[in-house]
Structures are given as C-alpha cells and as structure tokens.
Amino acid sequence: MSLQLESVRIITSDAILYMLSLLDMFKNRQGVRFMGNAPVDERCRHIFMESGFYEYVDSKYSPSRNVKDILAVRSENRVVGRIAQEVVEFAHDKVSPQTAVLVWRKVYTTILECMGNTREHAYTGREKYQTKWWLMALHDESKKRVTFSILDNGAGIPKTVKKKIMERFWTDDSELILSALRGEFRTRMNELWRGKGLPKIFKTYEAGIIQNLAIISNKGYVNYGSNQFRDLKQKFFGTLVSWTISEGEYNAQNFNR
C-alpha cells in the first residue's frame, strides 16, 4: 500500500504516532506492507523524516540523526524506565537546565504512568488488545517548550474503567476520562490500590509541572490547554495522552502535592 504524503502541509507528533500505530497493526495482523513519499512542505518533511516515520514505512528517506528538535518515535510493549529517562534527558537539554530535580522526577513519573496505562487499559475482560505504546517528543524553540505524546491502541479508558449501571448507557466518554483523572474508584480489577496512574498525572498537571494536558480515548476528548471537554463524532482507537513542559519558574510549594 502506498501513502501519498506530498500534499501534507500540517503535521503533529500525535498524528504521526496514530498513523504508525495503525500501520503497525495492519502490518502485524494482515501482513500489509507500506511505502510512502514525503511532503513537499519543508517543516512537515522535516518532522516526518526525523520522527523515524520512514523506519516503519518503506521509502528512500532516512533521518539525518543529528537533528536536535525531535526525539524520534520510541515504541515498546513493556514499561521501560530507561526509555522514559532518555525522553527526560531530551527535554532537560531543551528547557532550562536549572529546573529542579523534582520537576524531572515528575515528568519521568508521568511518562511511566502513560506507558503503564497502555497495559491497564488494554483489556476489556473478554478481549485482549494490542498493548504497544508509541512515544515521541518535539521541541518548539519559538514557544520554548517540549511537547510529549504517547499513544496506544488498547481498548481505551472509557471502555475499560468500571462503570455504574446507568453510566453504561448514557455517560459521555469525556466524562469517564475526567472521572478517572479525578481518581474516582474506577479500576476494573476491583482492587482499591489500583487506578492511581491517571490521578497522579492530573496532580502533576494541577501543580503546574506539566501544561496543556490533553487526552483522547475512544470518543472522549479532554483538553486542558484549550479548555475543551467533549465527545468526538469519530471513535479514536486507543488512548493518546499529550502534555508540554515549558521553560520558566516553578513554584516549589506546588510540588508537594
């Protein structure tokens, strides 16, 4: 199958991850082989090439390897601290190195929680979904911030959290995501000590350590950056979590939460 990408003018790390995860799924399940060309637009071409996209799609392009603004796609089916640490080091070089140790510890924790949620939300009880996560980070020098995106093609948060009887029929997916972030007891495994990952991410956001937290899962769309909390018309296969970390002052008092 051939991907015609010449006309692409805008591309985000989220879109690259979503495409790769779906291509990977088709490749593994149906043995489909993908080829592709590159956008004419310079910035788009740069992101496609340096993200490592063409390591998954046959083409004549290869990354330059000395690029500074993109952490190429990482993908795994386990939670690997060493990779989370690589991502932290990438971001550390980009935003103020004076930033407190605690900030980086919280960023590391956030990455691990996302990797782990891939596994927590990969099962619905009857079905087992693919448990691979896909991660990428992008530095925007003009905005002095690094954007992190991590995605999986699991069952999704709304589908896997524990629901009350009436919620099964008419609760919006976005409401279920918000509830899981607030730490309301929704772990499917009925074990009180589980389900702390999403609330931890949310607390890190509330403390101002990470910004622009956004989650898309199934039809739910929760975006604190643009203040949008709604359901999408189209279902998203899996879960995408993205956030940013910016240069700037951090209030130490906020960390103790």
Place this chain on the structure above:
Amino acid sequence: MHKISIAKDFSSTPGFRLISEGPYSGEEFRKSKLDPLFKDLADTTPIEINLDGVAGYATSFLEEAFGGLARMYGVEVCMKRLKFRSDEEPLLPKEIEGYIRNSVKK
C-alpha cells in the same frame, strides 16, 4: 539497621508494577530486596529505604513494592520496620506510608 538505596542497590530507572510489565518493577524490587529481610518473622531490625537518586517512580512501582509487602506481612509490621528517606521529594515517604495503610483488599 539495614539500609537500602533504591538507586544504588536496585536501579536508577525503576519501572512499573509487575515483573511481566517490564524491567525493574516493584514486584522485582520487593522479591529481591525486601522479602529476604522479612522472611524471619522474629526479626524486628529497622530498614531504611533511601528513595533519592532515581529518575522517578511510577505509583504502581511504589504500591506493589511496599503495599504488596504489607499484603504479605501485615500493615503494622511494615510500618514498624520500614523508614523512608527522601531529600529530593520530601512528601514521598508519606505517600508510600499511605500505600502501606491502604494496601488491604476491598
């Protein structure tokens, strides 16, 4: 007193909850570093856990390591013997004590 530094004695990049979920998990830490010190039920020697020097912790790592330990040996015994230390994240010891106290099944 026994002393364990997670960064020096285990890993500077701790992972998630279970061994099956990836390297340096909470379960692996509990089984390799904590279990051996709790096997002798008569032993009451305090154990100091130094939490500093790592990249960070997933909640599941901490819960499985210490909450999991409390599910095996009891909340009281764990609270009595374990002493947590962190200069880098001062509220972390309190958070872990919460995992130990809330470790029991519903």
